[in-house]
Amino acid sequence: MTILIVEDSPMVAEAVARGIETRNRNATILVASNLHQALAFISNADAVLCDGLNGDWAKVWASAVKRRVHFVLFSGDEQAVTQAKLLGIPALLKPASTQAIIAYLNLGVYALA
Numbered sequence: 001m002t003i004l005i006v007e008d009s010p011m012v013a014e015a016v017a018r019g020i021e022t023r024n025r026n027a028t029i030l031v032a033s034n035l036h037q038a039l040a041f042i043s044n045a046d047a048v049l050c051d052g053l054n055g056d057w058a059k060v061w062a063s064a065v066k067r068r069v070h071f072v073l074f075s076g077d078e079q080a081v082t083q084a085k086l087l088g089i090p091a092l093l094k095p096a097s098t099q100a101i102i103a104y105l106n107l108g109v110y111a112l113a
Helices: 010-023 035-044 057-067 078-086 098-105
Strands: 002-006 028-032 047-050 070-075 091-093
Touching (some): 002 035, 010 028, 028 035, 035 057, 047 057, 047 098, 057 070, 057 078, 070 078, 070 098, 078 091, 091 098
Parallel strands (some): 002 028, 002 047, 047 070, 070 091
């Protein structure tokens, strides 16, 4: 499984990637630090774990839906997480455990496909 982590904090991206790789040695991790990179890399991903990107997460989500890529919002913005959940989009509030992140990534549900 190839997982795209979209995160503007290099420390958070590294910690999440390390946690996922520790629990799933078969995972390939791609990291995008901004919207432009996320949209460029998404076609190579099976799943996306996306930071709120100051509201731009919806653009990444729309691209994921179009490509039938699993999508999980991973944000410290409680309002964004609540909004996503109301729309039926899997969302986790930061901080979250690696176990919770992996569980959400493995849901097997495409983002409102």
